[in-house]
Amino acid sequence: MEGALKLASPPVTSFETLGLHPLILRAVREVGYTEPTPIQSAAIPHLLAGTDIIGIAQTGTGKTAAFTLPMLNRLTDHTPERRSTRALILAPTRELVIQIQENIVAYARHLPLRVATVIGGVSESPQIDALRQGADIIIATPGRLLDLMARRHGDFSGLKFLVLDEADRMLDMGFLPAIRDILRSLPVQRQTLLFSATLPREIEVLTRQIQRTPKTIQIGRRANPAETVTQRIYEIPRHLKLNLLAHLLQDQKLSTVLVFSRTKHGADRVAKKLDQIGIRTATIHANRSQNQRQRALSDFKSGDVRVLVATDIAARGIDVEGISHVVNFDFPPHCEDYVHRIGRTGRAQSTGDAFSFATPEDKEAVWALERFIGRSIPRGKADGFNYSAPDMTGAPQRPQRPGSGAAPTRPSPPRNNPGRPQNRFKSPVSRRR
Ligand code: AMP
Numbered sequence: 001m002e003g004a005l006k007l008a009s010p011p012v013t014s015f016e017t018l019g020l021h022p023l024i025l026r027a028v029r030e031v032g033y034t035e036p037t038p039i040q041s042a043a044i045p046h047l048l049a050g051t052d053i054i055g056i057a058q059t060g061t062g063k064t065a066a067f068t069l070p071m072l073n074r075l076t077d078h079t080p081e082r083r084s085t086r087a088l089i090l091a092p093t094r095e096l097v098i099q100i101q102e103n104i105v106a107y108a109r110h111l112p113l114r115v116a117t118v119i120g121g122v123s124e125s126p127q128i129d130a131l132r133q134g135a136d137i138i139i140a141t142p143g144r145l146l147d148l149m150a151r152r153h154g155d156f157s158g159l160k161f162l163v164l165d166e167a168d169r170m171l172d173m174g175f176l177p178a179i180r181d182i183l184r185s186l187p188v189q190r191q192t193l194l195f196s197a198t199l200p201r202e203i204e205v206l207t208r209q210i211q212r213t214p215k216t217i218q219i220g221r222r223a224n225p226a227e228t229v230t231q232r233i234y235e236i237p238r239h240l241k242l243n244l245l246a247h248l249l250q251d252q253k254l255s256t257v258l259v260f261s262r263t264k265h266g267a268d269r270v271a272k273k274l275d276q277i278g279i280r281t282a283t284i285h286a287n288r289s290q291n292q293r294q295r296a297l298s299d300f301k302s303g304d305v306r307v308l309v310a311t312d313i314a315a316r317g318i319d320v321e322g323i324s325h326v327v328n329f330d331f332p333p334h335c336e337d338y339v340h341r342i343g344r345t346g347r348a349q350s351t352g353d354a355f356s357f358a359t360p361e362d363k364e365a366v367w368a369l370e371r372f373i374g375r376s377i378p379r380g381k382a383d384g385f386n387y388s389a390p391d392m393t394g395a396p397q398r399p400q401r402p403g404s405g406a407a408p409t410r411p412s413p414p415r416n417n418p419g420r421p422q423n424r425f426k427s428p429v430s431r432r433r
Helices: 022-030 038-048 063-077 094-107 125-133 142-150 167-172 176-184 201-210 238-251 264-276 290-302 335-342 360-373
Strands: 004-007 053-056 087-090 115-118 137-140 161-164 191-196 215-219 229-235 257-260 281-284 307-310 325-328 352-358
Touching (some): 022 063, 022 094, 038 063, 053 063, 063 094, 063 161, 063 191, 094 137, 115 142, 137 142, 167 191, 167 201, 191 201, 238 264, 264 281, 335 352, 335 360
Parallel strands (some): 053 191, 325 352
């Protein structure tokens, strides 16, 4: 990969000096951004110059504006000869697609550009209509877009700009074949941007195939969770996790809380328990319809419910201002998930807390995570919580290995997962989704 650009402390600059169009600058001021974030000041000049970019940055860094602002600029600079889509953004989840669309609509409020989304789980006819009318910018999940393209919807013959957002997540979700199929129908002469929190080998291979001498822009340490987030681990037996969550929510008066569950059923269980004790809770996971998800998000955003329980995949793209706490009810099975999860709080300039519950079975995952982020996470004890309450759930007790506590004591070598090429950024803990 050419021209790696690693910025510990990028140059301080203003939006005005980045060379953006006055109508875009006006919109940026109106949405309240006063100065560019590090990834914006690093990426925008290259993108305006037409360079391909690999952006290694976690969510919460302002990466969406980093690619959408120069994209809008370039679309504004060139008047199209015909009605073809000129910018295509592929993202892993419907929520992220909608989030990107909302950002683009805000930044393009003074520009005569048409924006459309193409996502699964909702009726396709409005999407087909939008494609027929011609959209300058399409934001899509790969599956539905491929489906529509296979039926000859959309005109991408004039495409100038392709963005793959959260590429590692699209890989995880099995979208790579669909992405390759889509790419086969796109013009080769274009600017290609790829954003990813990590760079697994498959993604590196993809970048070599689809980009031209890309510049790599990496903001901060690859795995560094946002500095504005205070992290704490609560070591807790499995059967007490629900009680501890209820205790923290009641005792510490946590206000806007995003709770992560590893599974859909787990998420429902948590919500049921909290509802039982009078804490209104919304859930968002793959078994919920698009309408139910939107409703859960808007109730959470408006403050009607103060707790949102989500699975990792469903939570992608959740962008809610002022999440005060992220609770990892289930310890993240995967180090990158931890970074993504806690990046939901402490967004942009505000601060937040991330609490992670770790059972004795999570010992190895805790150790792997601390190695991944390069520091140990302080342990917390909840005041007034009964840690010795017996297990009344009737669940079979797991035999504990001698000395297995949640606190990691010694490093153990990573285990290889035979199903996947080895990736040094992956936790040694196997995935369970
Ligand atoms: P992202 O990493 O793109 O998900 O953005 C995270 C959050 O930061 C979003 O809520 C953006 O609206 C916000 N944001 C992006 N750029 C800026 C900026 N320059 N100043 C303040 N907030 C920003």
